[in-house]
Amino acid sequence: MLESEYMKPRQLPPHLRPAPTPEPPFSFSIREAEERDLPDVREIYNHYVKNSVVTFDEDTMTLKEWREKFAYLRKLEMPFIVAESPSGQVLGYALVTPWKQKKAYRYTVENSIYLGPASTGKGLGRALMSELLERSTAAGIKEIIAVIADSGAEPSIRLHEQFGFEEVGRMGKVGFKFNRWLGTVLLQKSLKKPKSK
Numbered sequence: 001m002l003e004s005e006y007m008k009p010r011q012l013p014p015h016l017r018p019a020p021t022p023e024p025p026f027s028f029s030i031r032e033a034e035e036r037d038l039p040d041v042r043e044i045y046n047h048y049v050k051n052s053v054v055t056f057d058e059d060t061m062t063l064k065e066w067r068e069k070f071a072y073l074r075k076l077e078m079p080f081i082v083a084e085s086p087s088g089q090v091l092g093y094a095l096v097t098p099w100k101q102k103k104a105y106r107y108t109v110e111n112s113i114y115l116g117p118a119s120t121g122k123g124l125g126r127a128l129m130s131e132l133l134e135r136s137t138a139a140g141i142k143e144i145i146a147v148i149a150d151s152g153a154e155p156s157i158r159l160h161e162q163f164g165f166e167e168v169g170r171m172g173k174v175g176f177k178f179n180r181w182l183g184t185v186l187l188q189k190s191l192k193k194p195k196s197k
């Protein structure tokens with residue numbers, strides 16, 4: 001036997017090898033967004049700008065733009081929340097923005113929920129949506145609208161329907177991204193304050 005073969009690390013037979021360390025359970029907490037979360041929020045959002053049609057933005061957002069949006073929503077007292085891992089990493093966020101600027105629209109908002117790609121499909125979207133609706137109701141918002149791409153956004157449509165959003169319209173070919181025309185589906189939900197006992 002060659003000397004180099006003696007040096008090879010010995011491997012135990014499969015039944016004697018220690019069991020692999022199990023993946024830690026997926027856990028998170030939800031809280032109001034803070035300015036320090038904006039770099040993570042920006043990274044999550046820009047991933048979808050660059051790689052998907054779930055947002056019709058084509059240019060990535062800068063930190064300055066996120067700071068301005070954060071300050072604007074805080075001034076309006078509109079919910080902006082994040083989900084963070086036990087180690088403090090932002091896993092996803094949800095917010096609402098005014099539906100339109102004209103004053104009579106003041107009780108109507110549009111919502112956005114974005115999770116980091118590694119955090120999708122684990123129930124986090126549902127948890128953020130539930131908290132967002134609760135906080136929006138408490139903030140006095142009456143109507144909430146989701147504008148969703150009509151292709152490539154099936155999980156989002158499914159998530160909104162699960163929370164009682166109903167389709168109220170479709171617009172065809174209103175967007176053009178990655179060399180193809182895209183439409184939108186509009187879903188709406190009325191928010192009602194729970195009756196006090």
Ligand SMILES: CC(C)(COP(=O)(O)OP(=O)(O)OC[C@H]1O[C@@H](n2cnc3c(N)ncnc32)[C@H](O)[C@@H]1OP(=O)(O)O)[C@@H](O)C(=O)NCCC(=O)NCCS
Pocket residue numbers: 048054112113114115116119120121122123124125126146147148149153154155156158159
């Ligand atoms: C949309 C999003 C918030 C949903 O959150 P999530 O935690 O990933 O939700 P889930 O993966 O558990 O899926 C929600 C529902 O959609 C369903 N779904 C998932 N992938 C699907 C697909 N490709 N086609 C159809 N339904 C799908 C799930 O089965 C689930 O329904 P169920 O509870 O009846 O099983 C999240 O996936 C995300 O951030 N996506 C990218 C950004 C985005 O699209 N944001 C919305 C912009 S309007």
